[in-house]
Amino acid sequence: MAKGKKGGSKGKKITLKMARKALRVTPEGKRRLDLSNMGIDIFPKCLLKLTDLEEVDLSRNQLKRIPDFIGQLIGVLFLDLHSNYIEQLPKSIGQLESLCHLNLCNNSLDSAGLPADIGNLKSLQTLNLGMNRITALPPTMASLSSLKELALFDNMITVLPECIRMLPKLKKINIKRNPIAYAQKDAKDTKATEGLYLVREDDLCKLCLEKCREKKQRQERTQFFDQSQRRGRLSGLITPNSVARSNHESRR
Missing domain, CATH: 1.20.5 (Single alpha-helices involved in coiled-coils or other helix-helix interfaces)
Incomplete structure (x- = not known):
């Protein structure tokens, strides 16, 4: 990693040429860009010129800010931003209507950093918000009609968000190691809350x-x-x- 002029560290700049070299085709035929663990501290704008991107991995970098232009990556199905320093998502994140999988685990997000627009991600199936500083979720997340899995482990949630009850396809939620568990009286209740699985009443037999x-x-x-x-x-x-x-x- 290059050193800045004033002695501070400077993140790696990704050029269009470098991005094209990092492109791969997955066994499923998806075009995947892997820029993980490269010391990147600025979201590469050159990604806008890769119009056929379907999967983007920018995990384990030094990103603190996600720019507004991310909303232009409308073809992306999979976005991995885990293990960065992201404090806030832009409203434009809600424009990624094709996005199916979003990983924001291990960042610096708090509740104020989650815009209401996240509820516009109608195609989202999995959302990982674990290992952040979240105390509550935007009520608009009740509109995530395709969401099947939600990870909220290692946050600061004290009460299970009401919007979760309104998600029609949600099957699994991970809320381990939140203050919500410590408020339970005995170990049985704590264990049950940490390993919570959501099932619709219609899916259960009468007994x-x-x-x-x-x-x-x-x-x-x-x-x-x-x-x-x-x-x-x-x-x-x-x-x-x-x-x-x-x-x-x-x-x-």
């Missing part, structure tokens, strides 16, 4: 559905008792995870 509802009712009664015992000591935190528990049990 399984009845068992889930009975268990939910038992937990609600236990929770009510616990709350009454702790009311004086934690008056401001009476039901911090009631929604999370209800969602988990009703969708198992």
Whole structure:
């Protein structure tokens, strides 16, 4: 990595020639650009001239900012930006209507860095937001009608976001190591919350559905008792995870 004039480090600049050399065709026939782990600190604008790109890997670099022109990469199906220093996504991210897979794991995103426009990604099937500083999700994410898998592990979420309940195709969610787990009373509840899987009621047989509802009712009664015992000591935190528990049990 080259040194800057003032002694600071300077990221590698990617030219169109370098980008074309990094192009590969996957076994599935997709045109993939792999620029991972190259010390890049500025999103390469030359990518706009590669109009047939379908997969872009810019992971393990030094990116802090994603430019507005990313919205012009309308043909990209797979975008991997994990292990950078990204603090905020531009509103134009919502213009990637063909995007199916987005990996933003291990960055510096907080809730303010997630624009409402992310809800416009109608083709998105997997979204990895793990290892960031997120406390809440934009309500517009309820519009991600194709989303099947959502990773939120190692964040700062205290209550399971309500918008998750409205995702029609969501099958798997990973919320391990969030403060939401620490608010549960016993290890059983913590383990169940961390390994949460979402299932629509229509997918369950009648017997399984009845068992889930009975268990939910038992937990609600236990929770009510616990709350009454702790009311004086934690008056401001009476039901911090009631929604999370209800969602988990009703969708198992």
